[in-house]
Amino acid sequence: MSRVHQKGGEPSQRMLRVGELVRHAMSEQLTRGGLNDPVLDGNVITVSRVKMSPDLKCATVYVLPLGGKDREKVLEALEKRRKGLRGEMARKIDLKFAPDLRFRLDDAFDNLDRIGELLNSPKVQQDLKPASSDTPENDLP
Numbered sequence: 001m002s003r004v005h006q007k008g009g010e011p012s013q014r015m016l017r018v019g020e021l022v023r024h025a026m027s028e029q030l031t032r033g034g035l036n037d038p039v040l041d042g043n044v045i046t047v048s049r050v051k052m053s054p055d056l057k058c059a060t061v062y063v064l065p066l067g068g069k070d071r072e073k074v075l076e077a078l079e080k081r082r083k084g085l086r087g088e089m090a091r092k093i094d095l096k097f098a099p100d101l102r103f104r105l106d107d108a109f110d111n112l113d114r115i116g117e118l119l120n121s122p123k124v125q126q127d128l129k130p131a132s133s134d135t136p137e138n139d140l141p
Contacts, residue, residue, distance in 0.1 A: 011052065019050040022059045022099065025092045026050070029085060039077040043070060048106045052099065059099040062106035071105055078103040 011019070027047045035041060044066035051060045065074045078085070082101050090098030118124060 012054070015052040015054065015056065018056055018093075018095070018099075019052045019059065021093050022052070022061070022089065023047050023050040025089045026061055026085065026101075028092070029088050035081055035084075037077050037081060039070065039073050040081065043074055045074060046106075048108060056095065057097055057099055058102065060102045060104055062104050062108075064106045075103055075105060 029035075030040065030045045030047065033041050046064045046066065047061060048064060049062045051062075052058070061078075063074065063078065065071060082103070086098050086101050089101075
């Protein structure tokens, strides 16, 4: 049986399902604490999404500490504890191979703020105002 890869780089249903399993397992580990790291135990960390590689052997985990403080310290601490987190996750998820973990900072919230600022800018607001009725466009002879 041949493998058919989806076009356009869209993730398959299996990739999405395994990504959600990994996200839940990582969230549980980080909220439970006990990682013996003062940076990780002292911050509330949100796991917003997980992107899986097509072969399910690599998981990119997007995280963001609450309030966005200590981003780089949290990322370094997660990278340092990567093997232990992978082992704990492998015990919770029944997969043939435990995926290798990569941690990235999630910038989706920053993008949302930037889009909000753009939409509220005076230049965009000026374009959203109704057109003046100096020239009647609806009056046809």
